[in-house]
Amino acid sequence: MASTSKDNVQASTSGQGNPADDLEPGACPESVLNPSDSFEEFASEMSSSLQERNINLKSKSSTISEIQSEICDGNKDNTEITSTKSSDDLQSKDDQMSALASSCNLSNQNGEDSDNEKDDYLQSPELVNKEKHVFVLSSAGKPIYSRYGNEDRLAGLCGVIQALVSVVEDQNQDILRSIITKDCKAVFLVKGPLILVAVSKSNESETQLVLQLTYAFNQIVSVLTLTQLNRIFEQRRNYDLRRLLSGAERLIDNLFIFMEKDPAFLLGAVRCLPLPEKARENITNAITTTCHKIRDLVFAILIAGNQLITLVRMKKYTLHPSDIHLLFNLVRSSESFKTAESWTPICLPKFDATGFLHGHVSYISEDCQACLLLLTVQRDAFFPLSQAKHTIAEKLRRSNCLVAINDALNRNQELPTTNPLKHIGIPEIRHFMYKCKSTAQLFTSDPISLDRLQDYRIRHKEGGDVSEKKIEKLSDIDYVRNYRKFCSKIHCTSSPAKLIFRSNSDDTVLAWVTNGFELYVTFDALMEKDQAIKAVDRLLRWIKREEQRIFIMNAPTF
Amino acid sequence: MKVIEAKIVVLGSQGVGKTSLVVRYIGKMFSKHISPTIGASFFTCNISVGDARVKLQVWDTAGQERFRSMAPMYYRNANAALLVFDITSVSSFNAIKGWVKELQSNVSEEMVVSLVGNKCDLQESRAVTYAEASSYAASIGAKYCETSALHDQNIEQVFLSTATALLALSATNQTMRSYDSADDERQNGSPTEEQATGKVELPAWNTDNIAHGELQRNMCC
Numbered sequence: 001m002a003s004t005s006k007d008n009v010q011a012s013t014s015g016q017g018n019p020a021d022d023l024e025p026g027a028c029p030e031s032v033l034n035p036s037d038s039f040e041e042f043a044s045e046m047s048s049s050l051q052e053r054n055i056n057l058k059s060k061s062s063t064i065s066e067i068q069s070e071i072c073d074g075n076k077d078n079t080e081i082t083s084t085k086s087s088d089d090l091q092s093k094d095d096q097m098s099a100l101a102s103s104c105n106l107s108n109q110n111g112e113d114s115d116n117e118k119d120d121y122l123q124s125p126e127l128v129n130k131e132k133h134v135f136v137l138s139s140a141g142k143p144i145y146s147r148y149g150n151e152d153r154l155a156g157l158c159g160v161i162q163a164l165v166s167v168v169e170d171q172n173q174d175i176l177r178s179i180i181t182k183d184c185k186a187v188f189l190v191k192g193p194l195i196l197v198a199v200s201k202s203n204e205s206e207t208q209l210v211l212q213l214t215y216a217f218n219q220i221v222s223v224l225t226l227t228q229l230n231r232i233f234e235q236r237r238n239y240d241l242r243r244l245l246s247g248a249e250r251l252i253d254n255l256f257i258f259m260e261k262d263p264a265f266l267l268g269a270v271r272c273l274p275l276p277e278k279a280r281e282n283i284t285n286a287i288t289t290t291c292h293k294i295r296d297l298v299f300a301i302l303i304a305g306n307q308l309i310t311l312v313r314m315k316k317y318t319l320h321p322s323d324i325h326l327l328f329n330l331v332r333s334s335e336s337f338k339t340a341e342s343w344t345p346i347c348l349p350k351f352d353a354t355g356f357l358h359g360h361v362s363y364i365s366e367d368c369q370a371c372l373l374l375l376t377v378q379r380d381a382f383f384p385l386s387q388a389k390h391t392i393a394e395k396l397r398r399s400n401c402l403v404a405i406n407d408a409l410n411r412n413q414e415l416p417t418t419n420p421l422k423h424i425g426i427p428e429i430r431h432f433m434y435k436c437k438s439t440a441q442l443f444t445s446d447p448i449s450l451d452r453l454q455d456y457r458i459r460h461k462e463g464g465d466v467s468e469k470k471i472e473k474l475s476d477i478d479y480v481r482n483y484r485k486f487c488s489k490i491h492c493t494s495s496p497a498k499l500i501f502r503s504n505s506d507d508t509v510l511a512w513v514t515n516g517f518e519l520y521v522t523f524d525a526l527m528e529k530d531q532a533i534k535a536v537d538r539l540l541r542w543i544k545r546e547e548q549r550i551f552i553m554n555a556p557t558f
Numbered sequence: 559m560k561v562i563e564a565k566i567v568v569l570g571s572q573g574v575g576k577t578s579l580v581v582r583y584i585g586k587m588f589s590k591h592i593s594p595t596i597g598a599s600f601f602t603c604n605i606s607v608g609d610a611r612v613k614l615q616v617w618d619t620a621g622q623e624r625f626r627s628m629a630p631m632y633y634r635n636a637n638a639a640l641l642v643f644d645i646t647s648v649s650s651f652n653a654i655k656g657w658v659k660e661l662q663s664n665v666s667e668e669m670v671v672s673l674v675g676n677k678c679d680l681q682e683s684r685a686v687t688y689a690e691a692s693s694y695a696a697s698i699g700a701k702y703c704e705t706s707a708l709h710d711q712n713i714e715q716v717f718l719s720t721a722t723a724l725l726a727l728s729a730t731n732q733t734m735r736s737y738d739s740a741d742d743e744r745q746n747g748s749p750t751e752e753q754a755t756g757k758v759e760l761p762a763w764n765t766d767n768i769a770h771g772e773l774q775r776n777m778c779c
Contacts, residue, residue: 223624224624243623244622244623246622246623246624247572247594247620247622330596333593334596335589335591335592335593336577336592336594336596336599337596339577339592339599340600342595342597342599343597343598344596380631382600386600
C-alpha cells in the first residue's frame with residue numbers, strides 16, 4: 001500500500017512548474033543546534049559488532065576539560081573538537097557496512113511467556129497488557145529500572161534477560177538485537193555496564209525502540225556521567241545502581257511518555273517557541289549583553305513548555321538536539337525548579353559524557369513560565385550567574401518580551417502560528433509536521449499545549465495499557481503515532497524512501513524528504529496526488545513566509 | 559539597626575522534608591507534589607530579632623546519595639546548619655550522625671547547629687522518640703525541635719532560634735558580614751556581586767568522594 005517513488009514526485013512537481021526543491025523554509029547558514037542526524041548513529045548502534053561496541057565504550061576526549069584548559073590558556077585556538085566529532089560520524093557510516101553481518105534476530109513464537117509462566121508477579125495487572133515495557137539492568141543481571149511494577153520483584157525476569165544476552169555474546173560471539181513474536185517486539189541494547197530492554201506492542205520500529213533505549217541510557221548518563229557509571233561497575237560489578245539513581249526514576253518515566261507523544265524525538269529535532277522576530281532578537285540580546293563578560297559560561301538556554309526560545313553559546317560549541325531533549329525533560333519533570341534558584345550538576349551526554357556542567361536553573365519570573373538555564377564549567381559561579389539571571393529577567397520585562405513569551409505559550413488566537421491550518425487556509429490538510437534539516441528544528445500544525453500534555457500524562461498514569469477504544473478527535477499524539485511507520489521507511493538505511501504517498505478511506509498521508517527538509521502531511525481521505533502536491537507547495541510557501549517566527553534563524557554566541 | 563548576613567545549610571537524607579520545610583517557611587505554603595531537589599536550591603530571607611535583622615542565605619541541599627559529594631560546596635563557610643530527619647524513619651536519624659561527623663571534621667568555624675525532627679504530624683508511626691533525639695542533640699550542642707511542614711508547626715521557631723543564635727555568634731565570629739542598616743536598603747533582595755566575592759568558597763568537586771556502598775567480592779552469574 002505504500003508507494004515509494006522518487007521519480008513520481010519529480011515528474012509531478014516539474015509538471016506544475018513549481019521547483020519546490022529550492023524552497024527550504026527555516027534553513028540558515030549557521031545553526032545553534034548540531035544538525036547531525038541521530039538516525040545513522042542508531043542504525044550503527046544496531047549493526048555494530050561485539051568488538052566495535054567494546055571499542056566505542058572507551059570514552060572520548062572531554063569537552064569540558066578542554067573548555068577549562070582553554071580558559072586557563074587564554075584565547076589559544078583549538079579546532080580539535082569539531083574534527084573528532086566529524087570523524088565519529090564517518091565511523092558510524094562505516095559501521096553500517098557491516099549491517100546485516102552480525103544482526104541476530106531470533107524469531108520465537110512463544111516469546112518470553114513460556115519461560116515465566118510460573119512467576120505469578122509477571123501476570124499481575126500492573127504488568128500485564130502494557131503497550132510498552134522498559135527494563136534496565138546491570139550486566140550482572142541486577143534490576144535497575146522498570147517502567148511498571150516493582151524492580152525488586154522482577155529480579156527473576158532480569159536474570160532471564162541477562163542470561164539471554166550473555167549466552168548470545170559468549171557462545172556465538174554475537175549480539176542479541178531483538179526477539180520478535182506475533183504481536184510483540186523485544187529489543188535489546190547493551191550500553192556500557194547496562195542492559196536496556198524494550199518490550200513493545202506498539203507500531204514503533206526496531207530502530208525507533210533502540211533510539212528510545214539510547215535516550216534512556218543517556219538520561220542515566222546525564223545524572224551520573226559516563227565516567228562515574230563505568231567506574232562504579234568496574235569497582236563493583238554487583239552494585240545496586242538504584243541507590244545512585246533514586247529520585248531520577250521519574251526522569252526516565254517522563255522521558256518515555258515524552259518520546260511517545262512528541263515528534264521531536266521521532267525526527268531528532270527541536271521545537272521552537274514561535275515568537276515575533278523582534279522579540280526573539282531582544283531576548284537574545286538581553287542574554288548576550290548580560291553574559292558576554294562571564295568567561296566560563298558555555299550555554300545560556302531559555303526554554304518554555306518543551307520549546308526552545310533561544311540558545312546562546314560559547315563560540316565553537318553547539319548542542320545536539322538530544323541533549324536539549326534531556327534538558328526539556330529535566331525541567332518539565334522538576335517542580336522544584338519553580339520554587340527557587342537551583343544549582344545543579346548536569347551532564348549532557350552528546351556534549352561531553354565524561355563530566356558535569358554546572359547549571360544555574362530558574363524560572364524567569366512568577367508570571368512567566370520560561371526557564372533559564374545557564375550552564376558553566378565553573379563550579380563556584382552561582383552568584384555571578386544568579387545576578388546575571390536577575391538582570392536578564394529585568395531586561396526582558398522592560399522590553400515586553402515576557403508578554404510575547406506568554407502570548408505564544410498561551411496560544412493567543414491572534415498569532416498566525418497558534419492555529420496554522422486555519423491561517424494557511426487549506427481545509428484538506430488535517431495535520432502536518434515539518435523539520436528543517438540544516439538547523440534540526442521542527443514545526444507542527446498542532447503543538448501540544450501544556451494542559452494537553454498533562455492530560456496525556458494522567459491518562460498514561462492510569463493505564464499505559466493497550467487500548468482498543470476508538471478516539472473521536474485525533475490529537476497531535478495520534479497523528480504522530482501514525483507517522484511512525486512513514487518515518488521509519490524514510491530513515492531506513494538500506495533503502496530509504498524519498499517520497500511516500502498513501503491514500504485510503506481513513507486519511508491520506510504524504511511523507512517527503514529532500515536535502516533540506518522532512519515533511520509529513522495528513523490530508524482528508526482519498527486525496528488525489530496532484531491536489532496533494534499543490535497543497536504541499538502552498539504549505540511550504542506559508543512556512544517560508546513565517547520562518548522568522550517559527551524558527552531560530554541565527555546562531556548567537558557570547 | 560544592626561544587620562548581619564549569614565549562610566545556613568539544610569542537610570539530611572532524601573525525603574525527610576528539607577525542601578518542604580524551607581518552602582513552608584519562605585513561601586508560606588505546602589505542596590504534596592514537590593519533586594526531589596536536584597543539586598541544591600538557593601533562597602534568601604530576612605528575620606527580625608528584636609531590633610536587629612538577620613539576612614539568611616539558605617542552601618537547601620538534595621538528599622539523594624549521588625549528591626553527597628556536593629555537600630561540602632554548601633556547608634563550607636556556613637554559619638548555621640539545619641540537620642533534618644524524619645521522625646518516622648530511624649535510618650534518616652542515623653544518617654544525621656554521619657553529617658555531624660562530617661561537619662565536625664570539615665568545618666573549623668563555630669556553627670549554629672539545630673536538629674530538626676520533621677513530620678511530627680505522623681505521631682502514630684513515630685520511630686524515633688523525642689527523648690532519644692533531644693538527648694542526642696544535647697550531646698552535640700544543638701537545639702532540638704520537632705516540626706511539621708504539613709501543619710506548619712514549629713517552623714518559625716526553628717528559624718527564629720537559629721537567627722537569634724546567629725546574632726549572638728556574630729559578636730565573636732568574623733566570617734559573618736555585619737553592618738548598620740543605613741547602607742543596607744539598597745541591596746535588599748537578590749544577591750549582589752559584592753556578596754558573591756569571598757562569600758562562597760568552594761572545594762574541588764571530586765566524584766571520587768562518592769559513596770559506593772560495600773565492596774562485594776562474590777559475584778553471581
